[in-house]
Amino acid sequence: MAFTNHKRFLFVMLGIGLSVWPLGAALSADYPNKPIECVIPWPAGGRTDIGSRMVAPYLQKYLGVPVVVNNKVGGAGMVGYMHVRDAKPDGYTISYGGQGLLVGSYIKPGVSIWDYTWIARVYWTPVILVVNEKSPFKNVGELVNFAKKNPGKLRHGNSGTGNSTHLAAEKFAAQLGINLTEVPYKGEGPSVVGVAAGEVDMAFGLMAAFRPMIEEGKLRVLGVADDKRNPLYQNVPTFREQGFDFIDPAWEGIHTPKGLSKDVYAKLSEASKKALTDPELIEKFAKIQFNLSYQSGPELTEWLKSWDSKVGKLISDIGLAGKK
Amino acid sequence: MGTLIGVLPGIGPGGTLALLLPITFYLPPSTAIIMLGGIYYGAMYGGSTTSILVNIPGEAASVITCLDGYQMARKGRAGPALGMAAIGSFIAGSLSVVGIMFSAPFLAGLALKFSSPEYVALIVFGLTLTSYLTSESKIKAFMMATLGLLIGMIGTDPIAAIDRFTFGSVYLVDGVGLIPLIMGLFGISEIFSNLEEEEFRSILKEKVKGLFPTLKDWIDSKGPILRGTIIGFFIGILPGGNAIIASIMSYAAEKRISKHPEKFGTGIIEGVAGPESANNASAQASFVPLLSLGIPTNAVMALLLASLMIHEVLPGPLLIKNNPDIFWSVIASMYIGNIMLLLLNLPLIGLWIQVLKVPYAYLFPFIFIFCLLGTYSLTNSVFDIGVMIFFGIIGYLMKKFVYEPTPLILAFVLGSMFEDNFRRSLIVSGGSFLVFIERPIAAIFIIAAAILLLSSLFSLLRAKNTVSSKL
Numbered sequence: 155m156a157f158t159n160h161k162r163f164l165f166v167m168l169g170i171g172l173s174v175w176p177l178g179a180a181l182s183a184d185y186p187n188k189p190i191e192c193v194i195p196w197p198a199g200g201r202t203d204i205g206s207r208m209v210a211p212y213l214q215k216y217l218g219v220p221v222v223v224n225n226k227v228g229g230a231g232m233v234g235y236m237h238v239r240d241a242k243p244d245g246y247t248i249s250y251g252g253q254g255l256l257v258g259s260y261i262k263p264g265v266s267i268w269d270y271t272w273i274a275r276v277y278w279t280p281v282i283l284v285v286n287e288k289s290p291f292k293n294v295g296e297l298v299n300f301a302k303k304n305p306g307k308l309r310h311g312n313s314g315t316g317n318s319t320h321l322a323a324e325k326f327a328a329q330l331g332i333n334l335t336e337v338p339y340k341g342e343g344p345s346v347v348g349v350a351a352g353e354v355d356m357a358f359g360l361m362a363a364f365r366p367m368i369e370e371g372k373l374r375v376l377g378v379a380d381d382k383r384n385p386l387y388q389n390v391p392t393f394r395e396q397g398f399d400f401i402d403p404a405w406e407g408i409h410t411p412k413g414l415s416k417d418v419y420a421k422l423s424e425a426s427k428k429a430l431t432d433p434e435l436i437e438k439f440a441k442i443q444f445n446l447s448y449q450s451g452p453e454l455t456e457w458l459k460s461w462d463s464k465v466g467k468l469i470s471d472i473g474l475a476g477k478k
Numbered sequence: 479m480g481t482l483i484g485v486l487p488g489i490g491p492g493g494t495l496a497l498l499l500p501i502t503f504y505l506p507p508s509t510a511i512i513m514l515g516g517i518y519y520g521a522m523y524g525g526s527t528t529s530i531l532v533n534i535p536g537e538a539a540s541v542i543t544c545l546d547g548y549q550m551a552r553k554g555r556a557g558p559a560l561g562m563a564a565i566g567s568f569i570a571g572s573l574s575v576v577g578i579m580f581s582a583p584f585l586a587g588l589a590l591k592f593s594s595p596e597y598v599a600l601i602v603f604g605l606t607l608t609s610y611l612t613s614e615s616k617i618k619a620f621m622m623a624t625l626g627l628l629i630g631m632i633g634t635d636p637i638a639a640i641d642r643f644t645f646g647s648v649y650l651v652d653g654v655g656l657i658p659l660i661m662g663l664f665g666i667s668e669i670f671s672n673l674e675e676e677e678f679r680s681i682l683k684e685k686v687k688g689l690f691p692t693l694k695d696w697i698d699s700k701g702p703i704l705r706g707t708i709i710g711f712f713i714g715i716l717p718g719g720n721a722i723i724a725s726i727m728s729y730a731a732e733k734r735i736s737k738h739p740e741k742f743g744t745g746i747i748e749g750v751a752g753p754e755s756a757n758n759a760s761a762q763a764s765f766v767p768l769l770s771l772g773i774p775t776n777a778v779m780a781l782l783l784a785s786l787m788i789h790e791v792l793p794g795p796l797l798i799k800n801n802p803d804i805f806w807s808v809i810a811s812m813y814i815g816n817i818m819l820l821l822l823n824l825p826l827i828g829l830w831i832q833v834l835k836v837p838y839a840y841l842f843p844f845i846f847i848f849c850l851l852g853t854y855s856l857t858n859s860v861f862d863i864g865v866m867i868f869f870g871i872i873g874y875l876m877k878k879f880v881y882e883p884t885p886l887i888l889a890f891v892l893g894s895m896f897e898d899n900f901r902r903s904l905i906v907s908g909g910s911f912l913v914f915i916e917r918p919i920a921a922i923f924i925i926a927a928a929i930l931l932l933s934s935l936f937s938l939l940r941a942k943n944t945v946s947s948k949l
Contacts, residue, residue, distance in 0.1 A: 199780035224858065228649050337902055
């Protein structure tokens with residue numbers, strides 16, 4: 155009796171499985187068969203937007219369907235984050251980004267990087283430290299010495315409180331036990347002008363942002379926050395060379411809603427890998443001073459685990475953490 | 479193309495460029511930037527058309543053109559208004575191009591002289607001009623300006639990154655958008671109030687008098703166009719400048735120096751010529767910080783920067799050396815674009831006038847749809863449409879109680895800029911207010927603002943004296 159019951163149960167399960175299985179397989183087997191929407195939570199023209207629009211044609215090349223960038227703007231990114239999180243995990247909604255999402259998840263809790271599946275890392279580019287041309291500091295050591303003797307005297311400009319450029323400076327200050335005064339600007343452009351005009355003493359940020367003013371001779375680079383020199387600007391010394399173990403990157407990745415089928419995940423990962431290792435695209439990113447550096451989803455996820463807690467601790471240490 | 483976009487209310491240059499950006503990937507870089515640039519200044523021309531015809535600004539910077547342009551149209555002088563807007567824009571545009579050509583590198587340096595305290599002083603100066611923006615009660619104007627400041631405070635605090643007045647809504651974290659606000663206060667409210675009137679009414683109250691500006695119009699507009707150009711050019715090259723500020727400043731300046739300030743707002747040509755020139759001069763001058771410093775001054779410039787970068791062209795001091803073809807093709811495109819737009823716009827005036835004869839009952843559904851489309855295209859957000867309708871209702875009530883929306887818009891734009899720069903100035907100066915008068919450029923603006931305030935006080939006193947002496 156018990157045996158037949160068991161058998162019948164197995165039978166039913168098998169039946170359900172059989173009837174459902176071909177359906178699911180059929181759906182993901184011919185993936186992708188329609189355009190893929192790449193959601194960007196920021197307005198067109200921003201750094202994330204530019205990057206995604208550069209990557210999209212290459213994803214398209216390897217996926218065989220159009221990849222359309224769609225800017226879902228609002229709520230400091232929240233509108234776009236939620237749109238992607240709540241989208242169907244069928245591989246037709248993907249997103250490009252990550253750094254803003256991670257930082258935002260601590261400052262304005264609501265979404266977390268763990269609400270998504272990470273497909274690949276797109277770039278990992280270290281921040282640099284710049285000072286005004288008239289600044290007396292010629293290297294990181296001189297700046298740190300001054301800051302130690304004059305707490306709060308040095309002003310660092312950033313692209314907005316809670317932005318990655320702000321956190322880079324706070325991380326630097328915390329690590330070296332120095333005290334800096336924060337001067338936030340509205341966006342990257344004004345912050346670059348701020349340090350170039352000498353309104354603030356120093357700023358952390360990306361080479362891509364500071365490059366025109368460095369060329370103009372208004373800014374001097376003191377160091378790059380990486381363990382080795384950057385191939386795109388070999389002449390800039392690292393912090394480590396100058397005796398400071400400080401590493402801080404800007405990074406972004408491709409992610410999707412959670413719960414992709416294995417098939418879709420594999421296809422999307424494969425296409426991302428091909429796109430992000432395409433020499434043509436690497437060259438394009440290099441031109442705008444970004445290091446395209448592919449990393450697979452599982453590797454990126456592994457790195458994110460430790461990175462997430464570090465960023466979270468920093469944000470709560472400087473008192474910016476929002477309430478849940 | 480650009481003109482068409484400018485004509486459609488709400489679908490401003492920003493939205494269009496965002497839509498067209500992907501297309502430009504397949505074009506060579508100089509073609510791409512010329513196309514995008516053409517759309518941008520085309521929209522700047524076209525934006526005035528709807529302001530004049532139906533009192534709905536085609537893009538943000540044309541808000542001020544509504545004041546006199548629409549009144550001109552109601553008097554049957556839409557033709558001269560449109561003509562002078564186009565001619566003024568042409569002259570301003572051409573002069574700006576020459577200015578950019580000869581002084582781009584020097585101007586870039588000037589832009590760096592403007593730090594937070596200078597912006598604060600400039601904004602203070604701008605705000606003292608608010609009182610010239612209204613033809614009705616001054617008290618009502620100040621009430622509106624205060625409301626504008628309050629609306630501007632919605633969203634994330636610029637310094638401490640704390641949410642204000644968002645009521646927990648993620649949609650309000652970025653603040654209220656300028657376009658939904660303008661479209662609501664001007665566009666939707668205009669539609670509402672027109673719905674009250676009889677069914678087959680057209681906007682025209684009087685017979686159309688002439689399509690082209692008369693000799694008198696020319697003489698009246700000469701000064702405003704030149705002054706508008708200078709104001710616009712100056713505001714445009716500042717990284718924190720903005721075409722809407724340029725047009726408002728030009729209008730206020732014209733009213734201030736005019737021999738008959740009381741006529742402003744009743745439909746006089748100076749009120750159209752000046753701001754439209756300033757608007758266009760500023761639009762073209764804003765290429766200076768983009769090309770020479772790699773700094774976008776507004777959302778449109780950010781899109782142009784993006785398209786340059788995607789084409790692997792790096793704006794900055796080395797642009798002229800590394801990519802002279804890009805730099806000069808942009809300059810050439812400005813010249814040609816200006817002439818093309820003039821040639822396109824003048825013959826169209828006759829056509830636009832015909833629009834005025836269309837009964838409003840047929841016209842308003844289209845206007846309404848364009849307002850909706852324009853607002854939605856900006857952020858792809860339905861919430862913004864709600865914001866627009868909400869301010870449409872507010873704007874309708876304001877019309878009923880004779881409150882003018884222009885001071886509100888000005889305060890909204892300048893208020894958040896002021897707060898941001900003011901607080902930053904004080905952080906940098908360590909809390910000392912002297913920073914605003916110690917720096918020469920800032921001091922000039924503060925003194926100018928003070929003189930302006932005192933002079934209106936004196937004229938007020940004098941007026942009182944003459945009244946009392948008469949008694």
